[in-house]
Amino acid sequence: MEVSVLPLRRTLEVRSGENLLETLRRNEVPISYSCMAGRCGTCRCRVVSGNVLVTGAAETGRPTADGQSVLACQATLVEDCTIEIPEVDEIVVHPSKIIKTTVVGIEDLTHDIKRVRLALSKPFSFSAGQYASVQFAPDLVRPYSMAVTAGGEEAEFHIRIVPDGRVTSYVATQLKLGDAVRLSGPLGTAYLRSKTTDPVICIAGGTGLAPILSIVRSMAEQGVAYPVHLYFGVRSPRDIYGIEWLDELKARLPNLTVHVVVTSTNEPGPYRAGVVTDAVKHDWDSLKGWRAYVAGAPAMVDASTILLRQKGIRAEHVYADAFYASGV
Template sequence: MEVSILPLQRTLDVRSGDNLLEALRTHRIPVSYSCMAGRCGTCRCRIVSGNVLMTGASDTNQPAANGQSVLACQATLIEDCVIEIPEVDEVVVHPSKIMKTTVVGIEDLTHDIKRVRLALSKPFEFSPGQYASLQFTPHHIRPYSMAVTANAEEVEFHIRVVPGGRVTSYVSTELKQGDSVRLSGPLGTAYLRRKTSDSLICIAGGTGLAPILSILRGMAEHGMANPVHVYFGVKSPLDIYGVRWLDELKERLPNLTAHVVVTSSNVQSAYRSGVVTEAVNSDWGSLKGWRAYVAGAPVMVEAASILLRQKGILAEHVYADAFYASGV
């Protein structure tokens, strides 16, 4: 049985029943992966022709055919097919880990956003823009994006407290310094692509600023000189945070321009007013040849992604991991 790999123009001899990710790794095809359990999304690829069988994602095996995206770690090869893998030159492999961390800092960034810093018990590798699952107790588990780049000492998360939210209420009222938190990851595909000189646009809503800060910090660490425009949308002036960090990053990224957009304001504000996607639409006629990072509530992420594609950015160059409110 043969599997053709695009854009490498390579054909692999495989057996029916082989796992797609294992087949790629056996034949030394560069592919991103992490958890190998269908959770992180890192090994996503596309079926150009033929069929594979999706296993592990549900109790019932489901076929996936032409044009569908699949997770290689959950795909079983059953016939000749053509598979497209993304951005061969941007492969990241950070083996998924589960580790104990310790709360070393909790502070208020706004009236409803907490900055939580966790000391690491061992090195934790991830790419800027990725996220992790945090288990505060067996009943309080939630994914959050790292707001910093990887280091050997600690990671940082920005957590918005949702009224009535089970997990965030725990973080707000019970979590304290010295508590243990189980961290699992890294997860997500909206990580910094370093091997490009394309202009970048980043759109963040609320605590979606956290992964964008991580991406910008990663750019600074790697000496990237790409022109980059950041649009940070919030509901009111009380929700604005992180401006000091953005200003500091401008010193390290001279081609960075930051736009803070406030949806509603009853007082005179130094920031732009309106909806963040409307600001992007107003500022740019075409973004052809650009790349984009989008983070925030699913509704905003979807609207921004549609807009960016309409402006000319290729769908595969719009990187986004939307967080849903379930279990907050």
């Protein structure tokens, strides 16, 4: 049985019943992976032709259709097929870890956003823009994006407190300095692509600023020279945070331009009024040749993704991990 791999134009001889990710790794085909269990999404690829069986827990035995996206770690090879993997310059490999941490900081960023800092018991490797599963107690687990870059002694998360949310209510009322918290990951595919010089647009909504901060902080560490436009959308002036961090990043990245957009405001001030996607639509006739990172509520992420593609950014160059509010 043969598997053709695009864009490498390689053909692999395999046996029926083999796992796709294991086959790619054995043949030294470059592909991102982390958790190996279908949770992180980093080994996503596309079935161009032929069939594989999706073997995830919820979909065991489901055949694919041409053009369908699958996770390589959850795909079983059953016939000749053609698989398209991400561009080589997008490959990252951070084997999934479970890390014990200790709460060393809790502070208010806004009226409903907490900054939680965790001291790491050992190094935690991730790419800027990824997130982790944060477990505060056995039944209190939620994904949150890292707001800092890898290599430090702490992880940092920005957590919006949701009324009656189980996890966020615990963070607001019971979490304290010295508490033990478990991290697992990293997870997510909206990580910084470091081997490109294409200009970048970032769109963040609310606490979606956290992964965007991680991405732009990593750009500053790398000293990138390409243009970066960061749009930060919030509901009202009291939801704005992180301005001092953004000012610091502007000083380190001369080509960084920051746009803060407030949906509901009658107050004069330095910020733009309106919806963040409308601001992007107004500012740009074309974004052809650009790359984009988007983070925030699913509705904002979906609207931004559609707009950016309309403005000329290739679909595969719009990187986004939307978070849903279940179990908050």
